[in-house]
Amino acid sequence: MxxxxxxxxxxxxxxxxxxxxxxxxxxxxxxxxxxxxxxxxxxxxxxxxxxxxxxxxxxxxxxxxxxxxxxxxxxxxxxxxxxxxxxxxxxxxxxxxxxxxxxxxxxxxxxxxxxxxLGGIAPVTRSGASPGDQVAVAGRLGHAAAGLALLSAGAVSDAFAELLLAHRRPEPPYEQGPRAAALRATAMVDVSDGLVQDLGHVAAASGVAVILDPGGFPVSAPLADAARQVGADPLDWILTGGDDHALAAAFPPEVRLPPPWRVVGAVAAGHGVQVKGRAEAPGGWDHFRG
Amino acid sequence: MxxxxxxxxxxxxxxxxxxxxxxxxxxxxxxxxxxxxxxxxxxxxxxxxxxxxxxxxxxxxxxxxxxxxxxxxxxxxxxxxxxxxxxxxxxxxxxxxxxxxxxxxxxxxxxxxxxxxLGGIAPVTRSGASPGDQVAVAGRLGHAAAGLALLSAGAVSDAFAELLLAHRRPEPPYEQGPRAAALRATAMVDVSDGLVQDLGHVAAASGVAVILDPGGFPVSAPLADAARQVGADPLDWILTGGDDHALAAAFPPEVRLPPPWRVVGAVAAGHGVQVKGRAEAPGGWDHFRG
Structure with missing residues (x-):
């Protein structure tokens, strides 16, 4: 300054x-x-x-x-x-x-x-993903949405402290942004509106399809417990919950991704976001509707 | 972009x-x-x-x-x-x-x-005014305040079209900002809260007093008419009215200021803003109070 x-x-x-x-x-x-x-x-x-x-x-x-x-x-x-x-x-x-x-x-x-x-690098936009790229995520998904659902249901208890805190105070994996650029990410987005919706922006801007594999999203025990408590599907929170501010990015297929990056899908020819085994991509948080 | x-x-x-x-x-x-x-x-x-x-x-x-x-x-x-x-x-x-x-x-x-x-120049802050500097203004003063007073009083008529428009659409003397920098302005401020209040920020930041000469503020005919209409003092609008986004600046005494800059006072040792012939400096628009 x-x-x-x-x-x-x-x-x-x-x-x-x-x-x-x-x-x-x-x-x-x-x-x-x-x-x-x-x-x-x-x-x-x-x-x-x-x-x-x-x-x-x-x-x-x-x-x-x-x-x-x-x-x-x-x-x-x-x-x-x-x-x-x-x-x-x-x-x-x-x-x-x-x-x-x-x-x-x-x-x-x-x-x-x-x-x-930018420190001399090209900005990583939403528009550079190509068919064949791997799609990977760093950071939490669905935790903030679970915390919000618990608060809305009045189900506030110490057992869910981590999820409640995730809603109140996200922990974005900040340093993974510049790191993904260094790992030659072809496209990147902050997951603020829900993974499917935000990857939808990448798909649209890049002119490609994104295929997500639900097997890439292990459901943690607190998330499973919270889902049972309020009668929700934890995978819905993971795929459509906003506010965790995870990073989602596409990388060339040959890049070996170090943790915390985890591969959750791939880029293909086509358009839109598909979740394997689900008939229809669920929606996400719509800023204006919200 | x-x-x-x-x-x-x-x-x-x-x-x-x-x-x-x-x-x-x-x-x-x-x-x-x-x-x-x-x-x-x-x-x-x-x-x-x-x-x-x-x-x-x-x-x-x-x-x-x-x-x-x-x-x-x-x-x-x-x-x-x-x-x-x-x-x-x-x-x-x-x-x-x-x-x-x-x-x-x-x-x-x-x-x-x-x-x-900034195109290579030093920013013109509020803190560089010195005793002996001349204080000058570019742009309208009091017009937006008059327009707001007319609207508040329901005194909307074609005779006051210029003042009403001044409230709705300020016309800042944009190009005079970089020009004042080129004329070696020692301090400058955008008049958004009222001339006395905004020059008060300059006085405080520079550790000086600003002495304004009411003779430097000719009252235009529409401003005088509007003041009569709503029972106000036009000089109050000029000294304390916000929203015209005129520029006020201090310049070394030897600088010959071209129009539209007009000298309205001088910087002296001391603190605060004084208006010659007025017992007490009037207040301005307080963002929070407003």
């Missing part, structure tokens, strides 16, 4: 002569609830989803900008916790909040923008 | 190896009303206030990012008009909308971020 908050605008270093930019709007009641998540958790999650978008391009975050709308009776404690959440999540990737804006609002509104630097 | 909307993030050129960034949150009912401004005007104004912040650093805008929250019943016509407004205002400075996000919301929410390039 060359010039921080307190002027008309901030100045950030952009050593690569290109800057990667993403923006998200997070609204109370739609994207988070203050009775389900603390200010700290909301700050971490809001930062996480933007930082993850930067790293899904193969870039490294350089700064975050936060427009905050809030009711007049918002407590200083809540604001401090929100700010701490942003700070701690940014610190995971060596970035910080470099500027922002504040306004009075009836509910909490967060307009978050993240910037990143 | 190297990579536009449709991926996890966009990629913009940053030839200077530094990037200037500003973000604003605009909320329906607080910052605009749909019954007072068209979608087109709201788009132009939202773009204008961010582009103006970039140019107040002496930089040139390179791209705008828009997070849009909107009710499900928002019409396509309104959205198209909003989008046209963003496009047309950005076109004035050779930039465009490079990315964004969309969410469902009870009211219209706009989270706008603008990026800019």
């Amino acid at each position: 060359l010039l921080g908050p307190g002027d008309d605008a901030a100045v950030l270093a952009a050593p690569d002569r290109r800057v990667v930019v993403t923006t998200d709007l997070l609204l109370e009641g739609r994207h988070f609830r203050r009775d389900w998540s603390s200010g700290y958790e909301i700050g971490r999650k809001a930062a996480a989803q933007n930082l993850s978008d930067i790293m899904a391009m193969g870039a490294t975050p350089t700064g975050l900008f936060v427009g905050l709308g809030m009711p007049a009776d918002t407590t200083v404690e809540w604001l401090d916790a929100l700010s701490d959440g942003f700070r701690d999540e940014c610190a995971l990737v060596g970035a910080g909040v470099a500027g922002g804006d504040i306004a009075k609002s009836d509910t909490i509104v967060l307009g978050v923008t993240a910037l990143g630097d | 190297l990579l536009g909307p449709g991926d996890d993030a966009a990629v913009l050129a940053a030839p200077d190896r530094r990037v200037v960034v500003t973000t604003d949150l605009l909320l329906e009912g607080r910052h605009f009303r749909r019954d007072w401004s068209s979608g087109y005007e709201i788009g132009r104004k939202a773009a204008a206030q961010n582009l103006s912040d970039i140019m107040a650093m002496g930089a040139t805008p390179t791209g705008l990012f828009v997070g849009l929250g909107m009710p499900a019943d928002t019409t396509v016509e309104w959205l198209d008009a909003l989008s046209d407004g963003f496009r047309d205002e950005c076109a004035l400075v050779g930039a465009g909308v490079a990315g964004g996000d969309i969410a469902k919301s009870d009211t219209i929410v706009l989270g706008v971020t603008a990026l800019g390039d």
Whole structure:
């Protein structure tokens, strides 16, 4: 950060002569609830989803900008916790909040923008996947969706602490973004709306089909337990749940992928996303419908 | 724009190896009303206030990012008009909308971020003013405040068309930002909250006082007429009215300022902003109070 908050605008270093930019709007009641998540958790999650978008391009975050709308009776404690959440999540990737804006609002509104630097590499877009590529995933899938389902069902218990926390505070596999670029990923996406939907964007942008193998998705014990508790199919959460901010990428077939990358399918000629053994691809989280 | 909307993030050129960034949150009912401004005007104004912040650093805008929250019943016509407004205002400075996000919301929410390039110069901050500098302004002052007062009073008539339009669609003197930098401005600020308040930021950041001469503010005929109509003091609008996005800057005393720059005061030792002949500096628009 060359010039921080307190002027008309901030100045950030952009050593690569290109800057990667993403923006998200997070609204109370739609994207988070203050009775389900603390200010700290909301700050971490809001930062996480933007930082993850930067790293899904193969870039490294350089700064975050936060427009905050809030009711007049918002407590200083809540604001401090929100700010701490942003700070701690940014610190995971060596970035910080470099500027922002504040306004009075009836509910909490967060307009978050993240910037990143490509360090000389080509951005990994959604459009470079080719038939024959392997499709792989890094990070959790379905955990945040399970946590949300448990909260919605009022099934909050210590037995599900990990899943509840996954909803409140995603743990994107940040460093795997630039690492996938180094492993010659041909296309990459941040799984924010659900694996099938987000890979659908890759399929459409690349003009290919993505074939997923359900055998590539082992169901963890907590996920199986939670699914039984609320009467859901854990594979639905894995395939269509958003908010975990895993990374999904296509790689040339000859690339040997190190952990935590795990192969979950392949790219083929055609279009759309198919899940072997399922008649129809399930939907995902629709931003606007939500 | 190297990579536009449709991926996890966009990629913009940053030839200077530094990037200037500003973000604003605009909320329906607080910052605009749909019954007072068209979608087109709201788009132009939202773009204008961010582009103006970039140019107040002496930089040139390179791209705008828009997070849009909107009710499900928002019409396509309104959205198209909003989008046209963003496009047309950005076109004035050779930039465009490079990315964004969309969410469902009870009211219209706009989270706008603008990026800019410094082209090799040092950013003109708020902190460089020295005693002896002249203080000058480019652009309109008080017009938007007069328009807002007329709308609030229900005094809408063709006689005040110019002032009403000034509220709905500011016309920042964009090119004067980089030009002031070339004229060796020592400090500069975008007048968004009111001249006295915004110069107060310059005084505080620079550790100086700013002395304004009311003789530097001729009251135009429409402004005088509007003030009579609603029983206001036109000088109050000029000194404290926000939203015109004029530029105010300090320059070394020897710089001969070309139009449209007009000298309105001087920098002195001390602190705060004083208006000659007025006992107390009037306040400005307080973002949070508003």
